[in-house]
Amino acid sequence: xxxxxxxxxxxxxxxxxxxxxxxxxxxxxxxxxxxxxxxxxxxxxxxxxxxxxxxxxxxxxxxxxxxxxxxxxxxx
Numbered sequence: 516x517x518x519x520x521x522x523x524x525x526x527x528x529x530x531x532x533x534x535x536x537x538x539x540x541x542x543x544x545x546x547x548x549x550x551x552x553x554x555x556x557x558x559x560x561x562x563x564x565x566x567x568x569x570x571x572x573x574x575x576x577x578x579x580x581x582x583x584x585x586x587x588x589x590x591x
Contacts, residue, residue, distance in 0.1 A: 531555045535563065540573075548573040 531554075538551040550566040568576065 528556050529558070531558075532564075543567070546570060 533553045533555070535551040535553050540548055540550045543549050546569075548568045548570065550568070552564050552566055554561045554564050
């Protein structure tokens with residue numbers, strides 16, 4: 516009988532984190548900001564998670580994203 520061989524595991528699975536369509540960021544009862552996200556591995560949904568930020572962290576993220584976004588009328 517032939518010996519079964521195990522399929523090698525990928526050393527670096529393809530992880531993705533995406534915003535959940537239709538679920539906007541919201542403020543929690545304790546004042547934090549929650550950003551709903553999908554977590555997927557190799558194209559398969561693993562979990563719905565939330566990135567929890569203090570108001571200060573949310574402001575820092577907002578500023579960092581605004582700096583990266585192209586301004587209107589700017590060429591790339």
